[in-house]
Amino acid sequence: MSGTTGTGPVGGGAPAAPSGIPGAAPLLVVDDLSTTFSSPRGKVRAVDGVSLSLERGRTLGIVGESGSGKSVLSRSIMGLLPRSTAERTGSILFGGNDLTTFGDTEYRRLWGTEMAMIFQDPMTALNPVMKVGHQITESLRHHLDMDKATAKETAVELLRSVRIPEPEKRYSTYPHEMSGGMRQRVVIAVALACGPKLLFADEPTTALDVTVQAQVLDLLGVQQRERYMAMVLVTHDLGVVAGRADQIAVMYAGRIVEQAPTRSLFADMKMPYTEALLSAIPKLGDPPHTRLAAIGGRPPDLVNPPAGCPFAPRCPYARDRCREERPELRAVAGDPEHLFACHYPVDSPETLETKDRLAVEALMAGAPHLADRPAGPATAEGTHGR
Amino acid sequence: MAGSGSAHLRNADDALLRVENLVVEFGAGRGRKVSAVANVSFDLHPGETLGLVGESGCGKSTTGKAVMQLPAPTQGTVRLGDTELTSLRGEALRRTRPRMQMIFQDPISSLNPRRTVSEIVEEPLKIWGLGDAEARAAKVKEVLEAVGIDVDAAGVRKPHEFSGGQCQRISIARAVVTEPELIICDEPVSALDVSVQAQILNLLEDMKARYGLTLVFVAHDLAVVKNVSDRVAVMYLGKLCEIGPPEALYAEPAHPYTAALLAAIPVPDPTVDPSAVDHLAGDLPSPIDPPSGCRFRTRCPRATDVCAHAEPQMQAVGDPAAGGDHFVACHHPLVTPVEIRTA
Numbered sequence: 001m002s003g004t005t006g007t008g009p010v011g012g013g014a015p016a017a018p019s020g021i022p023g024a025a026p027l028l029v030v031d032d033l034s035t036t037f038s039s040p041r042g043k044v045r046a047v048d049g050v051s052l053s054l055e056r057g058r059t060l061g062i063v064g065e066s067g068s069g070k071s072v073l074s075r076s077i078m079g080l081l082p083r084s085t086a087e088r089t090g091s092i093l094f095g096g097n098d099l100t101t102f103g104d105t106e107y108r109r110l111w112g113t114e115m116a117m118i119f120q121d122p123m124t125a126l127n128p129v130m131k132v133g134h135q136i137t138e139s140l141r142h143h144l145d146m147d148k149a150t151a152k153e154t155a156v157e158l159l160r161s162v163r164i165p166e167p168e169k170r171y172s173t174y175p176h177e178m179s180g181g182m183r184q185r186v187v188i189a190v191a192l193a194c195g196p197k198l199l200f201a202d203e204p205t206t207a208l209d210v211t212v213q214a215q216v217l218d219l220l221g222v223q224q225r226e227r228y229m230a231m232v233l234v235t236h237d238l239g240v241v242a243g244r245a246d247q248i249a250v251m252y253a254g255r256i257v258e259q260a261p262t263r264s265l266f267a268d269m270k271m272p273y274t275e276a277l278l279s280a281i282p283k284l285g286d287p288p289h290t291r292l293a294a295i296g297g298r299p300p301d302l303v304n305p306p307a308g309c310p311f312a313p314r315c316p317y318a319r320d321r322c323r324e325e326r327p328e329l330r331a332v333a334g335d336p337e338h339l340f341a342c343h344y345p346v347d348s349p350e351t352l353e354t355k356d357r358l359a360v361e362a363l364m365a366g367a368p369h370l371a372d373r374p375a376g377p378a379t380a381e382g383t384h385g386r
Numbered sequence: 387m388a389g390s391g392s393a394h395l396r397n398a399d400d401a402l403l404r405v406e407n408l409v410v411e412f413g414a415g416r417g418r419k420v421s422a423v424a425n426v427s428f429d430l431h432p433g434e435t436l437g438l439v440g441e442s443g444c445g446k447s448t449t450g451k452a453v454m455q456l457p458a459p460t461q462g463t464v465r466l467g468d469t470e471l472t473s474l475r476g477e478a479l480r481r482t483r484p485r486m487q488m489i490f491q492d493p494i495s496s497l498n499p500r501r502t503v504s505e506i507v508e509e510p511l512k513i514w515g516l517g518d519a520e521a522r523a524a525k526v527k528e529v530l531e532a533v534g535i536d537v538d539a540a541g542v543r544k545p546h547e548f549s550g551g552q553c554q555r556i557s558i559a560r561a562v563v564t565e566p567e568l569i570i571c572d573e574p575v576s577a578l579d580v581s582v583q584a585q586i587l588n589l590l591e592d593m594k595a596r597y598g599l600t601l602v603f604v605a606h607d608l609a610v611v612k613n614v615s616d617r618v619a620v621m622y623l624g625k626l627c628e629i630g631p632p633e634a635l636y637a638e639p640a641h642p643y644t645a646a647l648l649a650a651i652p653v654p655d656p657t658v659d660p661s662a663v664d665h666l667a668g669d670l671p672s673p674i675d676p677p678s679g680c681r682f683r684t685r686c687p688r689a690t691d692v693c694a695h696a697e698p699q700m701q702a703v704g705d706p707a708a709g710g711d712h713f714v715a716c717h718h719p720l721v722t723p724v725e726i727r728t729a
Contacts, residue, residue: 294584
């Protein structure tokens with residue numbers, strides 16, 4: 001990422017952001033957004049110079065580990081962070097307005113009708129003492145000024161459209177009477193109620209079983225197509241976004257470290273972190289007891305980020321330059337939509353040489369596993385906060 | 387499945403753990419009963435890892451806890467080595483505790499927040515009066531180092547100072563410190579990031595080799611289960627559907643439910659369109675009033691009349707030459723049963 005210099009993908013001179021529909025202006029243009037929290041230990045830059053853009057009808061997948069800033073990024077755009085401790089710089093253009101200048105009053109006009117969010121835990125996202133129908137009609141009555149009867153009719157239709165069986169009956173039940181998958185459908189119905197143009201789904205299926213996850217993701221895809229919404233799908237699982245996002249941004253330590261249309265990302269990975277995230281997933285095709293390629297260590301302390309590339313301390317291919325000089329986000333030669341921030345991408349001669357050396361070393365040591373131990377002394381990672 | 391039977395059990399003399407006809411029921415008020423685990427049987431050889439998979443509410447965690455007698459099962463037998471656990475009560479049951487340990491899903495809440503790491507790991511040794519202070523300290527140092535935690539720097543710290551992955555390492559250290567024969571791992575990596583998940587799965591494999599552990603690994607992620615298991619058992623609504631070696635079970639799932647679970651896993655490959663797959667519809671039925679016959683029939687694409695009337699029993703499937711260790715409880719399995727093939 002471009003740090004604070006503002007030369008992100010939509011900044012001046014940088015490659016043009018990928019566009020879904022030729023000629024259509026993007027619905028959301030984030031330029032050099034940084035979100036900083038004040039903490040007793042100092043400033044924490046949770047989002048660091050992020051630039052991206054998104055058109056209606058398109059899905060952006062944001063992928064990263066816990067603490068990579070992916071959730072803070074979506075909450076920054078949604079204006080859901082406490083203004084007393086979270087400071088935003090840069091610009092967030094949404095339908096022509098700069099949201100960084102918006103206060104709660106202005107945001108309240110956007111929430112529900114223009115942008116909405118689906119949260120990870122459907123039990124805490126719903127009000128436990130309010131019938132689910134009422135939770136949908138509440139926003140319909142407030143934002144769209146519907147009368148009671150129309151609101152109820154619309155709510156039942158919404159429940160039906162998110163494939164809740166017997167929607168008339170379900171309208172009058174409480175969240176605790178439903179399964180996790182059903183609750184998440186209700187949360188989706190609440191989010192869709194006022195027809196938002198932009199939908200954030202923050203780990204929408206992490207709390208659900210695989211079978212239900214597949215149902216809910218299918219449902220989100222259908223609703224997005226029917227309503228022509230822009231969607232931001234935040235997840236830690238590259239598998240979830242692979243078949244469902246048009247483009248993917250991989251975040252690390254508050255920055256975008258690789259961003260590309262989904263197919264180019266998987267076909268031609270540049271950033272060692274993206275590669276490591278993908279290799280860490282156990283593969284169904286591998287025989288049992290296959291040693292997994294874990295990423296040693298943990299993300300850096302954002303109060304005192306390392307001087308060079310933030311991934312360098314955990315990167316098996318890091319060289320001296322990586323520890324000293326922060327790599328800027330740049331485009332792949334011949335593919336202006338594919339951006340990455342790495343001095344020695346996975347297909348560079350230097351990294352290929354390191355890979356060969358590591359493979360030989362592993363063979364010599366008789367150990368088929370590479371980086372499956374914490375990078376540094378384990379205690380160093382366990383003592384954050386000191 | 388959603389069936390019963392014991393055709394899949396092996397020679398009882400070889401088993402470290404043998405669970406037969408396990409039933410766990412909970413009262414649900416007004417005389418109703420939740421049938422959480424219904425007639426489940428399985429066994430484990432020493433050094434083996436059994437993966438127990440299924441959706442939330444299928445009874446996999448309850449099965450793990452029933453093996454630990456937490457609480458004791460409603461019916462059935464659980465034999466650990468030569469000890470029949472279900473016949474034990476009070477102090478006699480407590481005496482078996484160091485032989486079996488548990489690792490929980492949420493690593494942070496399963497550690498006492500007011501104790502230091504060294505105290506947490508030492509506690510089981512103190513309770514069992516194993517060794518003097520010096521020997522205990524040496525043992526704590528050994529297991530903490532084995533899980534990748536430096537006791538000199540981290541031993542005096544408290545759980546909140548550690549990340550989730552680190553806390554799970556401490557939980558593992560605490561579980562192995564009494565050198566148990568059996569460890570039940572209840573979704574030990576579900577709360578972790580993929581990168582940390584890989585570290586913990588590798589660590590469990592290391593610990594298994596180092597301490598000769600036998601594991602029951604309860605999880606909902608089939609790819610994770612395949613990675614750690616020697617045998618995989620698939621559960622649905624309190625019943626066992628299918629059990630077998632991971633290679634056979636994943637390559638040729640015999641139960642329609644196993645096939646549906648496998649189809650639902652997101653593939654990290656953008657050329658695969660996940661919405662083109664027919665995903666299993668609906669939710670798990672209520673365990674208060676489970677479907678008759680095969681419990682999976684209400685969601686099963688292959689269900690017929692017989693599935694509503696008769697409960698399928700475990701039968702061998704697949705190639706006997708490949709080990710003959712693959713069993714399914716289904717009237718219409720996706721792989722031909724052995725008897726029919728030989729007829």
